Amino acid sequence: MTEKLKIVGALGEDALLLPALVNDALTANDRAKYYFSLLQTARVRADNLERPFSTLREERIASSVDQPQLDQVVAAARRSPEGPYLIPHSEQIVHQLLAAVREMIAPLAAVADGEQAGGFGERLALLSAAAIADDDMMEAECIDGMTRADRHRCDSLHLLVIDLHKELNVLQAALATESVDGAMTYGLADDDRQLVAAFMQGVRRTAPLKFDHPGLGTTAARSGGVVVIQNDIGTTDAHVVVIRVNNLTVTTLYSDVHLQRLNFFASLFSRWRVRWDDILSRRDGAMDDGLYHLSVARHEAGDRDGLLDFLSFLGSRLVFLIDWNKARKRLRSLLGKADAADLLKWAADEDVGHMGFLKCGGDELIYRGLALAARGDYRPGLFLHDVLPRNLARQFMQFVFRAASLGLREGKQILLIEDEVVVELSRFFRGAEERLLDMAAEHAALTWEVAAGLRDCLLRARLSDWKRRFRHNAERAKAWESQADELVQAARLAMRRSEPAAFLAQLIEAADEVVDCLEDAAFRLTTLPAESNGDLCRQLETLARLVLAAAQEYVKVVATARSGRDASSREDMQDLLAGVHRIIALEHQCDDAERAAEAALLARAGDFRELYVLAETGKNLEQAADELMCVALKFRDHALSEVSAH
Template sequence: MSEKTRILDSLNEQALLLPSLVNRALAANDRVKYRFTLLQAAQAHAERPDAVISSLRAERLAAGVPDGNLDRVVGDSERLGKGRYRVPEAARIVRDAFSDVTEMLEPLRVAESGDSAAFTQRLQAFTVQDFAGDELAADQIHAITSGDRAAGDSLHLLVMDMHRALNALQASLASETISGCRAYGIRDTDRALIAAFMEGINRTAPLKFDHPGLPATATRVGDKLVLQNDIGTTDAHVLVIHVTGRTVTVTYTDVHLPRLLFFQSLFDGYPVKWEDTRSRKDAGMEDGVYHLCVGSHTARNNTQLRDYLGHLGSRLVFLIDWNRARKRLRLFVPRKAATDVLKWAADGNIGHMAWLKAGGEQLIFDAMSFAYGGQLKPGDRLDDLLTESRAEQFLRFNLKQALEGMAQGRPASLAADEIRTELASQVRSTEDAMLDTALEHAGLIVELADTVRAALEAAQAGRQHEVAAMAERAKDWETAADRELNNARSTLLEGDSFVLQLMSEADDIADDLEEAVFHITLSPTAPGTSISALGKLVDPVANASRELVKALAASRHARRGVPREDMDDFLQAVHAIRTMEHASDLAERDVKRTLAGDPRPFSEVFGIVEAARNLEEAADGLMHVALLLRDHVMGKVIHA
């Protein structure tokens, strides 16, 4: 105990010394954690000298350690043998680390903290070890830097426990509260900066609802205003802000690298210079690794400085339970899309906590069950059913609707109903858009069937030049049908779609009809009886193509509870197509009988034979598509 401390103790005025002791202790905490990282990085480089390394210069400067010689420690470290390393300045690094820990203990002793005696005993247990020279053993480094409580005590664990005690002591010593921030030892000029930071925190803090977090403290250490915020419960989730002049330096550590990168993305519009993100091994953290980044921003003037501090404070709420929200969203969209949704929610001051509290992923599962009913299969993902972009839009709607509902005090069941209705609407609009494309495609099949009929009429009248023109027109219609199918595929980028499957089957009909016209051009001298018989085969095909259009249009309204007359229109159209297919079978036989009795060389009637085959395949295709549509409507819509 120092002389000054003894005097104050005798006067029972320890509190007069405590604020400055706590300031120094917190600065020592920054320094000792840098020294731990330095030893870990030196050991890692000694084990893997070819790996990319960092000098940890940015971390050293952020911790307030002035000795630039330490920047060479990592690169100059080497392995001497199994579990033995040469680490330049090792003895001094370890000695300074113990000195920092002793300085951290001082205010706890003075304040007679309940844990101070236990902390003293733990520290003494480490100081009996002999650390000398530049050589360190692996077990010595482990005893200093380990964060794994299951592996026994370490200096690092002692520092973490003392840091918690210092934060509690710091909160109890606050001489004033500025907009909810406990502050002590500050200057008059600091108050406006603290107020700006707290304005940002308080502006968005309601978005966490009753979740704990975001208490802030402020103090001054030398020429730096130091702001701290409790944004997480894990040891490695730490945010420390240093304000020196108009430069703001943020040191942020996190066990989740994606959240760290997300945090860095929240400063669009502000020139923040981020040092390279560093990963640290620590068995006490989730997955044994945590990550650190340091970012600095220099404001042009004091107004811009306060604006930046406000923005920084306003972003912290979006880190709370971020990883939980991301995992839930990833059930429905890919990793990047989930992060994009959270970024959109943060930029719009919507956040994700309201959605989590309202039910989170269960809201979406319920909506999917409601919207898709019997069509939903185990393992179906939202991005497969809607496309990724539409699924992302729906997730945005979820987060926004959940916040509005909770902010306005609406029942959770109402928000759930609104979300179900929205998804059902999106599903219906997607289906309607696809059905519109299918109707366009079916209309082109009608045009092709009519073109076959016109080509036969021209052939029977001997107008062969018109037949050739009809063949070109049929090719154009078939190309247009292919284009509609491709449009449907681009509308539904991923996943299955019944309408797309239906169009793919129907596209074969368009191919058959186009080939029929082409084959007619190959028999310019075919007898009139053959052409007439072929014309009787065209009629049921053309009529069936029109009935397909009717069936598709009627299917738009075919659902549970539809009026019986609407269903009758659909069923009658399907029945008509089946009747036409039977008629085409009979007409095809007439064509065969006519051709069988024709004495002309086969080469002269070859085109008629092939055209008949094309038309019969088109008729079969029309019936196949009609039955697919009927099964879909009856089995998956009516009974959904």
């Protein structure tokens, strides 16, 4: 019906008006969809008076409906006790809606055979009979019957408009008399061509990122005094972008079945002054999940050059909408929802795109790489940042996106790109045991920090500001303890995904008891009575120095384990065992120092509160030494078992 031959056959006096009829019909399509939205929104408002609502003013302006009084319809809508809805101007709305549909049928009737237009006219005649608004009162069944878009149920005006719009788009493309940088156009003025060319410059710049995927076909025309550009993003009915350029104002109407993709699209314009109206959701059984979403964006350019720059940028962003939801789903199994969305945003901002990643296998590409690089440490069902630190997982996926996109554009084979991914992943990926040794080293360093803070506080106990110093040290110790707890949580997660990591995870968890004891001691010192002069604190100085020395030896033990993981170095093993035995010896000295401190406190303390606080602090320090010795012995046993295994 819309092939070039049939249009040529329709040429004649009436057919010369066909382009203008199509322009008017597409404008009528926008009006019809606005009227549907207005009736649906008014009904929702009447059923939920307590909820916020949109007046649809921006949608009215974008649809070229010059009737400001309609902006009050939603606010004034009410439901009568008898059931019908009171919707101001509803008789006028229904009348204009039917007129818009007839205007959409007109260009199809002008085509040579007119057969399908007759079918549309018959549908309209049947549906018009049920479109009743009596004294601005409408039944719920009438509103549903007009606005419903579920093809599994009966026909509706909304379905008729959807079908007409499809036919008009095909007809518009067939009527195009001129190509402007790849856009099929007609009826453009000289200045209009520059606008379309700027938009197409952006489309062409990033179009290679879709590879062989269909889409991005563009049509443009002058309609209703404005330049209208429509881009065919994909095959989904509701995935449409229509751009209207009026002087220096660009109005973009974007609809999508995926709300997340709509929000993603809006986020791409953060550096431009673009105002996005509230997102409106519409029920439509013919769409995915039965719902689609619509938003209107408006940009006011400062001058002609700024207008052209914005149009070019707008055109360049459309390619990143193709298969976006497919990429998001593939990435969720690797990174989680938030990190997946951030990665897709990065890929768009960097003009890398996600289609190369999908063409190379998507998440399967990563799983194959992990199977080779992780050497058994990776278990399916876990996120990539479970086997890599989150920042490294993000950097690695950025590399994958770049390698896939650039590699395919350079003509590389997918197998070669996969090999590059494995090599790069091997650089990022380290065995779980090695990463846990890094965690153990960081945890040991935190243990030393807390022990050093305690020693320093006790040495300064006789200063006039001892109270402030003790309080500041307790706050730092609490912060360090929180960091240590985070390492324990990360170690527990690693223990669940890798058997070799189990020992080190348990070791870090055991070492956390040392930090807890030392943090308790730091807090306890803040409870000393204000009248204390600090002299009695000297009795704990020796004990604190011994605990700090043991913590220092533990740091050395972990560092030795990190440098000699393969258990093949006799010198490393000797250093490790020597460090363990020094910790054992220091623990014995701590026992003696704690008893000596307790005896001195009993002999010299004049205030029971001071005696209690310092005695309990001594016990905390001695317990920390005990726990540290237990950790060191576990380290020794594990190291010896590793040697035996080799």
